[in-house]
Amino acid sequence: KQEVTQIPAALSVPEGENLVLNCSFTDSAIYNLQWFRQDPGKGLTSLLLIQSSQREQTSGRLNASLDKSSGRSTLYIAASQPGDSATYLCAVNPTSGTYKYIFGTGTRLKVLA
């Protein structure tokens, strides 16, 4: 059974720092992996989607990497800003190309001004 773990559960950093959020999954046979952002009282916003054949994806200050064989993904945030404060969720889409995202429990990020 696929399980997704995110470390750390919470993180507090001063503005301007570069930071890394970690996601690990137990079954390396995945179709894709997606990073989401969740703000309090709001839905999930897709940040980056990495297909199983890809190693990384970049969007602005965000870079997500995928190492399928070791069951790991990282989300790198450069030059963090207070507006980056949110919960970041990692979700795995199983290998059959189905739709049942399996989510981690998230990392709660707070960027201090």
Add this chain to the structure above:
Amino acid sequence: GAGVSQTPSNKVTEKGKYVELRCDPISGHTALYWYRQSLGQGPEFLIYFQGTGAADDSGLPNDRFFAVRPEGSVSTLKIQRTERGDSAVYLCASSSMQADTQYFGPGTRLTVL
């Protein structure tokens, strides 16, 4: 509409009551998903619709939960004889195709007293 919308945003009910939660997907999206997110956890898959039919309802916790999508657009999640353990945020998502990027609504926070 521009995004996925869900109503109500908050619902407080008493144990044993019946509730309905509504989801309006992005126009033209044929796939619709319901997830449940308990406090401090990632979302968990409940049910997936392709068009009007429930293609996969394996995530529904028990027979008190039921969902419909009669015209292939709006969906309603129905919970009978609510229990305190049903308290959670219920998220809806839609996508243009199965296994494509899912776009999430803001969720309905259900509280069962």
